[in-house]
Amino acid sequence: MTDLISHEPATGCELWRAPIGDVDGEVAAARAAFPAWARTPLEERVAILRRFADLARERRPAFADLIARETGKPLWEAGTEVDTVVNKVEISIRALEERTGTRELGAGAALRHKPHGVLAVLGPYNFPAHLANGHMVPALLAGNAVVFKPSEKTPASGEMLIRLYHEAGVPEGAARLLIGGPDEGRALSSHPGIDGLLFTGSARTGLALNRQFADTPEKILALEMGGNNPLIVWDADDLDAAATIIAQSAYLSAGQRCTAARRLIVRDGDHIALINKLNKLTDRLIVGAPHDEPQPFLGPVIDNDAADALTEAFLSLVERGAEVIRPLERLEPDLPFVTPALIDVTEVGDRPDAELFGPVLQLVRVSDFDAAIAEANATRYGLSASLVGGDRALFERFWTSARAGIVNWNKPTNGASSAAPFGGVGLSGNHRPSAYYAADYVAYPVVSTMADKVEGTITTGLRP
Structure with missing residues (x-):
């Protein structure tokens, strides 16, 4: 079996290696785990993701060191990336309640939201923990299972992210790691077993995904594709x-x-x-x-x-x-x-x-x-x-x-807040803004009209 190898940009030295993953097996594991995870009470899912944030905070030195070595970014900047991973949990909990919480509509009607099912996540190399985590925390909170393929250039950071989810209590089947390159990414995005794809990366890949998903309107597709x-x-x-x-x-x-x-x-x-x-x-x-x-x-x-x-x-x-x-x-x-x-x-x-x-x-x-x-x-x-x-x-x-x-x-173009929506127009995305608005694309609204007992009357249009 072929290994995927990650090298340190600053030294050229090998940092990490692991075998290429099995797309069918990872999707099947997520599909099997989804029903139980979706039925897990929201309060329990929230508690698990808060434990994840606590673990990421505790492991900050080691996590930042790994990100810095694998991406080449300065250690101080890698530390700020771990901080965004930690902070994403509370931000996502607030967003879930504000944007996709339960609402009573009156006259026996209510609005609730359901998870899509199995969501694939394709992560970039520039923020290998923060940007993937920005998709996955909202998705997991909403009750989805996820299959995450990190960039082939930063797989070690992605592996640590998934390991922290599992250690915090996310079921192993509900958060899957797919190691691989472009071929595995294409196989995952086109897999019939996924219910949607959350992508951050280049416009070229995003355009290809948009064309691919044109024939599957029943699947959610969220694209964030950069800018000039x-x-x-x-x-x-x-x-x-x-x-x-x-x-x-x-x-x-x-x-x-x-x-x-x-x-x-x-x-x-x-x-x-x-x-x-x-x-x-x-x-x-x-x-x-x-x-x-x-x-x-x-x-x-x-x-x-x-x-x-x-x-x-x-x-x-x-x-x-x-x-x-x-x-x-x-x-x-x-x-x-x-x-x-x-x-x-x-x-x-x-x-x-x-x-x-x-x-x-x-x-x-x-x-x-x-x-x-x-x-x-x-x-x-x-x-x-x-x-x-x-x-x-x-x-x-x-x-x-x-x-x-x-x-x-009078502010830089970069440094956007995770507590605000993040996205753009044109080739920068497909009107599915991420960050605070990620709650919108990881769940869909369901409206119910309800009564405590069976009732039904017809008062007009009946023969005597």
């Missing part, structure tokens, strides 16, 4: 603060956040002082391994394939006429460390509308604010957008016009 996110800086009084927001938006997590800023939009002529500030700050950003001291601001991207793809995309923009302000450089030939890059693409007429998933920021100079909004919306995506500077009236103008599910003012 704009950040406009306009009439900002504090350029140092603006530069900090830009760097955080574009370079945090080595640019491997779906909400990362990909395009910096500025007024032509006013940008020079801002870019000088940004360059000085970026010079100070430490690129390093997860456990380096002092701690780095960003680590490597996930692997050499990702680093090569970023390099090719950057060089393609240069060939099209873009002006390099900060080059994208490989710090080590055999490891995926890349430097934060800034490139002026204003004169590139055939600029691709693509999510460059790494620390590459594209500068676009425009003449006025109408042109800035037009550039911000010049994308098939629509996840996150931010305005830095201006007054409340300018922000309201931006908010009204921006095509995105997250629209911020």
